[in-house]
Structure formats: C-alpha cells, structure tokens
Amino acid sequence: RFNDANPPPPLSMKDAMDLWIENILVLYGDKKPRDTVPVAEGEVSDLVGGPFFLALHRCFKEYGPIYKLAFGPKVFIVVNDPVVCRHILRERSILYDKGVLSEILEPIMGKGLIPADYETWKTRRRAIVPGFHSAWLEFMTGMFGYCTAGLADKLDALIDASDADAPVVEMETEYSSLALDIIGKAIFNYDFKSTQTESPVIKAVYRTLREAEYRSTFLLPYWKFEPLNWIVPRQRQFRRDMKLINDTLRKLINEAQHGKQSTELDDLKRRDYENVSDPSMLRFLVDLRGESTTNKQLRDDLMTMLIAGHETTAAVLTWATYELVQQPDLYARVRAEVDAVMGDRQTPPTFDDVKALDLTRRVLAEALRLYPEPPLLIRRLLADDTLPGGEVGKPTSLKRGTDVFICVYSLHRSPSLWEEPDRFDPDRWLKPHSNAGVEGWAGYTPPSKGKGAGLYPNEVNADFAFMPFGGGSRKCVGDQFAMLESTVAFATLMRRFDFSLACAPEAVGIDTGATIHTKGGMPIQVRKRGDRADLSDASAKLSK
Ligand code: HEM
Numbered sequence: 001r002f003n004d005a006n007p008p009p010p011l012s013m014k015d016a017m018d019l020w021i022e023n024i025l026v027l028y029g030d031k032k033p034r035d036t037v038p039v040a041e042g043e044v045s046d047l048v049g050g051p052f053f054l055a056l057h058r059c060f061k062e063y064g065p066i067y068k069l070a071f072g073p074k075v076f077i078v079v080n081d082p083v084v085c086r087h088i089l090r091e092r093s094i095l096y097d098k099g100v101l102s103e104i105l106e107p108i109m110g111k112g113l114i115p116a117d118y119e120t121w122k123t124r125r126r127a128i129v130p131g132f133h134s135a136w137l138e139f140m141t142g143m144f145g146y147c148t149a150g151l152a153d154k155l156d157a158l159i160d161a162s163d164a165d166a167p168v169v170e171m172e173t174e175y176s177s178l179a180l181d182i183i184g185k186a187i188f189n190y191d192f193k194s195t196q197t198e199s200p201v202i203k204a205v206y207r208t209l210r211e212a213e214y215r216s217t218f219l220l221p222y223w224k225f226e227p228l229n230w231i232v233p234r235q236r237q238f239r240r241d242m243k244l245i246n247d248t249l250r251k252l253i254n255e256a257q258h259g260k261q262s263t264e265l266d267d268l269k270r271r272d273y274e275n276v277s278d279p280s281m282l283r284f285l286v287d288l289r290g291e292s293t294t295n296k297q298l299r300d301d302l303m304t305m306l307i308a309g310h311e312t313t314a315a316v317l318t319w320a321t322y323e324l325v326q327q328p329d330l331y332a333r334v335r336a337e338v339d340a341v342m343g344d345r346q347t348p349p350t351f352d353d354v355k356a357l358d359l360t361r362r363v364l365a366e367a368l369r370l371y372p373e374p375p376l377l378i379r380r381l382l383a384d385d386t387l388p389g390g391e392v393g394k395p396t397s398l399k400r401g402t403d404v405f406i407c408v409y410s411l412h413r414s415p416s417l418w419e420e421p422d423r424f425d426p427d428r429w430l431k432p433h434s435n436a437g438v439e440g441w442a443g444y445t446p447p448s449k450g451k452g453a454g455l456y457p458n459e460v461n462a463d464f465a466f467m468p469f470g471g472g473s474r475k476c477v478g479d480q481f482a483m484l485e486s487t488v489a490f491a492t493l494m495r496r497f498d499f500s501l502a503c504a505p506e507a508v509g510i511d512t513g514a515t516i517h518t519k520g521g522m523p524i525q526v527r528k529r530g531d532r533a534d535l536s537d538a539s540a541k542l543s544k
Contacts, residue, residue, distance in 0.1 A: 001383075002094050007118050008382035010097075011401050019401040020073040027070055035396045037077065039068045051512035053375035053409045060410035065391045069405075076403045080410035082417065082464035083390035083440040088404065089377075089464070090472030092385060098474075099380025099403055104215040107223065108208060108242070111297060112304025113477065124301060127291050129477055130265055131284045137480055138351050139273035140186055144488040145348015147182045151195045151489075152496050155526050166525040168502045172318045172518050175489075179314040180205065182485055187305045188252045189280035201248055204241035205306070211238050212307055213513030249299050256286045257295070263287045281305065309478045312373040315515040316486045318522055320367035322508060323424040325501050325524070330426070334360055338491045349488045355455065357491055362426035364486045365447070365457045368468035370424060373515040375409035377470060391416055391438045408467060409516075417441070417465040429457050441465065456483050498527040 002008045025031035027039070040059040056078055059067055065081035079085065088096055098105075102115035111120045113128065151174060158167050177194040180202065184192040194202045211234075215223070222228055229235040256278070265288060273279045282302060285291065324331050341356045342349060354361070380403050387396040398404075413421040416436050419428065434443040444462035447453065452460025459467035459475075469476035476482070493499075501508075502523040509519030 004094065004122070007094055008400075010117075011380070011382065015401045019399055022399065023070070023075045024073045027073075027075070034399070036394060037066055037068050037396055038063045039070055040078075041070075051510055051516075053407060053512060053516075054510065056376070056405065056407045057410050057413070060407060060414075065414070065416075066387070066396060074403070076405050077396075077398065078405045078407055079387070080407045080414060081390035081392070081438065082411065082462075083438060084387050085406055085411065085467060086464040086471070087388050088379060088406065089467070089470060089474065093472040093474060095383050095385050096379040096381055096404065099378055101378040103224075105212065108212050108215075109304040109307065110300030112300040114304050114308060116300075120297075124293075124297065125473075125477070127285060127288060127293070128281075128301060130269065130288075131281045132477060132481060133269045135269060135271065135273060136279070136284070137484060139279055140481065141351050141354065141484050141488055142348055143185055143279075144182055144485045145492060147178060147185065147195075148489040148492040149348060150181070151178045152492060154195055155493075155497060156528065159526060159528055166498075166500075166527040168523045169526050170521040171321060171499070171524040171526075172314070172522045175317040175321075176311065176314040178489060179310050179317075179485075182313075182489075183306055183309045185280070186481070187280060187309070188249070188256075188282040188302050189278045190248070190252060201244060204244045207237060207241050208245060209307060209311060210513070211241075213311075213515070245303070246299065249302055250295070252282065253286075253295050253298050253302075256280075256282050260286050262289045264289050305478065308476070309482065311513075311515045313482050313485055315371060315373045315517070316364055316367050316482070317490060318518065319371040319516070320364050320486070320490060321499060321524065322501070322505070322518075322522055323367060323370070324363060325499050326505055327424065330363075334363060335494055338495045342491065342495050349491050351484075353491070354484060354487050357487055359426060360491050360494070361456055361483070361487055362429045362447075364483065364490060365429060365466075365468075366424055366426040369412045369418075369466055370422070371516045372408040372412055372468050375407070375512070375516055377406040377408060379404040379406070389439055390441070393439055412466060412468075414465070496529060498529050500525045500527075 022031070026033045040063050056069075059069070059078065060080050066077065066079050066084065069076045069078060079088070097118065098115060102117075105112075105115040109115050111117070111124075113121055113124055116124060155169065155174075158169060174195065177192075180192050180194045184190040192199070192202055192205070222232075223235055223238075229239060259278075268284060268287060271279075276283075282298065285293070285298060285301065324334060337357060337359045341353050349357070381398050381400055383400050385398050387398060389395050411417070415421050416438055417433075419433070430446055432443065432445050432449075435441055436443070442463040444457070444465060445451070447455065447457040447461055450461060452458050452462075454461075457466055458479075459469070459471040464471060469479040469482075502525045508522055511517040511519045
C-alpha cells in the first residue's frame, strides 16, 4: 500500500508507547509473542565495554541469523541473513527509515542524504547521484594518484631522514590523512594538505568525526538536551569545531555561488575536466540547471559526503594492508601485479590500469568483507511488515516502530554463506558459490560475470550476502569513487614501498566507531622498493 508517491507517515509518540507496552507484556508478562525469534538473554552486559558489533557477532553464533536484543522495554531485531537484508534494503526500503541513526547524525549532517527525511532525501539524491558521472570519476582517478604520490613522497622523505633501515610509520593515520585530502579536493575543491601539515580545520574535522562515531555508538542522545551543550566540555568543543567547519564550508559555498554558471546536466557530464578550474562536486551541484537549493542544504550535503567518504576508505586501506602483510605469497602476487601493470612509469595509475589490477581489486573487496564499514546498518520500521524466512525458514512479523540492526559484520562472516568465513582469501571471488541452504538466496557469481557484473564484487552479484555499500535505494552514492580511490592509492603505495607489520598482528586489535578502527594504530615498517630487479622478478612471478 505504500510506495514512492505515498510513503508511510512518520512515527508518533503513541506508536512508540504502544510498542513499548507490547514488548513489556511479551518479555515480562504472559502475552504471546508475534514471532518465534529468540531473545539474546543475559548478553546485554557483554554489549558494553567492547566493540558492539563483536558482541553482536557472538550473539549471532549463539542465536543464528535473526534474534532480539532487549534493553528493558526497548527491543532491537538483529538480522544477518541475505534474504532478509534484501527485503529490508531493496524490496521494502520504503517502509524503513534510519531511525535512531538520523537522530544521532542530524546535529552534524543536518538534512544530508544519510539522516535526511524521505522528501528531502528523494530530491537531494536525484541531484547528487549524477555528480558521480563517469567523466568525473575518470578525472578523479588521476587526482587520487596525485594525492597518493604526495603521501609516497612523504614516506620517501621519512626513510631518507631515518637512521633505521626501515622506519616505523603509523599507517592508519597516514591513510586517514590521505582520504581526507582526497575527499576535500573532490567534494569542495579544498586542500586540507593533511598528509603534510596539521591545521585547526583538520583538527576540528577529526574531532567532529570522533564525535559522530561516539554518538553513533552511544544510544542515549544526551546532547539533545540543550543546556548540556554549554556545560559538558566535550559538547562545548563540539560547538566550536562545528562553527569552524561551517565557516569554512560557508566560504567555499559562497565562492562557488559567486561563479555559478547554470548548465544542463548533459553538458556538465561532458565537461572537459582537464581544463576546468574547479572540478568539485560542489561546483557541479551549484551549476546544475534546475537545482535551486539553499546554501544550508549544500552545506549539509557536503558535510555528509565529507564524513561518509573519509574514514570508510581509510579503513579499507588499513585492513587490506594489515591482512596482506601477513600473507607473504599473496603479497608477492599483488606486488607482481602492480609492477606488471604500472611498470616504472612516474605517472599515477589510470582508469585502464585499475581495470587490469584484478587481484588488487579483489584484495580490497575481501578487506571490505572481513571489515565492513560501517559494520552495522540501522533502520526503523514505519509500517507493520513481515520479514521473509531466509535461513530460518519461518517468516517474522514486525510491528510499526520496531528498530532493526543489520549486522553486516556477521553477514559477511556467516558460515552458511562463506567457506572458511574468517580467512582472508581474495581468490574466493573467482569461484561461484551456490545456495548453501539459505532459502531464497541465489549464491554469488564472480564480479565480472552475470547479474551485477562489474569490476568489484557487489550486493547484486552476491545476492546480498556481501553488501559493503548497503543496497537498494539508500545504497552508498560513493561506492565507485571509493573503490577507485582505494585501488589507485593501494597500487601506488605497493609499487613504491615494502610494508611489514612492526608488531604482533594481535597487538593491532579492533576498536569500533562508525567504522572499524585499530585499537592504537597500525605500526608498519616501510622500505623503499628497488626498481628494475623487482620488475623482472615481478613479471616472472606473474607468468607462473
Ligand atoms: C551510504 C559504505 C564511501 C557517501 C553508505 C552506506 C554504506 C556506505 C554501507 C549505506 C548506509 C545505510 O544503508 O544505512 C561506504 C564505504 C565506503 C564509502 C564502505 C568506502 C569504502 C563513500 C564516499 C562517499 C559516500 C567516498 C562520498 C563521496 C555516502 C552517502 C550515503 C552513503 C552520501 C547515503 C546515501 C543515501 O542514503 O542515499 N555508504 N561508503 N560514501 N555513502 Fe558511503
């Protein structure tokens, strides 16, 4: 009964109260539950004090692909089943909004795509998606290379200045700075130069990111109580940071508006980016004819993309490096591939190089399987719904107002869907995998074949068993951007340096936020690679 033109109405306080009462009667009284979903009892204390998604993964192992978490009268349904995820994200996406996530992110992202209400989201998504057109992405590929070359030069200089044969560099921080430089240039043509220097704006961006992460794992939104924002030091700092970032964005938006050149979408898509002074997404959104949006909305769009596209990509690079340096044979194959494709050219990898970097791309996809960013998707049901059976085989009926967690981390490590699920094995993407007993799940095909064919594995060719960018109407708008960026950055660094872990792998540890972080950084010993000898060695290895 609901569709794009007629979305379900927002929840009222009465809906929430009705649901709470029903939950109390079912959990603590003798009302018969509507479903047979197990309740993860006695686990709540385990949920605090460590990464939340790891606690959920422990519950998954005990209770299976769908279970409930109860916090007093508040109940969350946790799902880890491809058929159910497909239903929520693609088939019935209109019935689910971002729920508690919107409440948490709204003070930071305003009405940006992630927290936006349905009407705003529909209009802004239509404007933003064309911004990621192929000519722009191809031009950006070059920009990714130039930004990574900046980091590579910095590593070179560190090695030259060091007495040690291979200095230790904390690479998680370096990847984070690189991703910040890239997203700043791409989205609003701003050079953070964070791989080279530290500035008050960079510090404010980082603190705001931490605050966004903190809020997304803190289920009690005390910051909504205005007086506390003036008392709690953390919230006072947050206000100062937001002011600095907003002032910077306002200046950039005003400059872009000042030079506005109203242009048809098709002409924008055909722009000769090599000769455009400002190739940013902001410029595109300002110039797009027929899009008369406010500066406040532009600010929200930019802020959302800055946050959504920064730490996520940095995390992919971090975990891909972490896994690769622990598998010498695989690492040698990746090096052989980048050497063969890039040779000793001084220029950055091109779009065609990315197409040829088959193993490198699978390494990055595999990093996203084991370390999905974010590890958890959050939804709230806006109308009664029935989830399909999937692995459990029985449908589950849910009441309007139910909060849902999709634990992508567990989905990506489910033994029903993946052979040796915890093993880092990029070659798994070469083999088709058929239905492993999950009703209604098609299995996955190699990324380049069949439905959803493309350069990278995705939720379509894995039929929602792999969905690092979500799926359906709220799927990430920056998926291709992010994968191209990671491939170019990773290949450039692999070509120029030898990395090895400077501590025991267990010492790196896992921490959480909106993305999966290391506990205290990833110390890597960095050596320059020899050129010619390595190259011939590479070709030999590749031809084996
Ligand atoms: C949404 C992951 C990079 C912008 C999402 C979602 C996921 C995701 C899982 C869906 C969230 C949900 O359904 O609740 C990632 C990962 C990235 C990445 C793993 C890097 C490896 C980027 C980049 C940008 C971006 C580079 C922008 C340049 C967005 C936006 C949304 C989004 C705007 C909201 C889309 C909507 O609701 O319509 N991302 N993302 N992301 N992402 Fe990304």
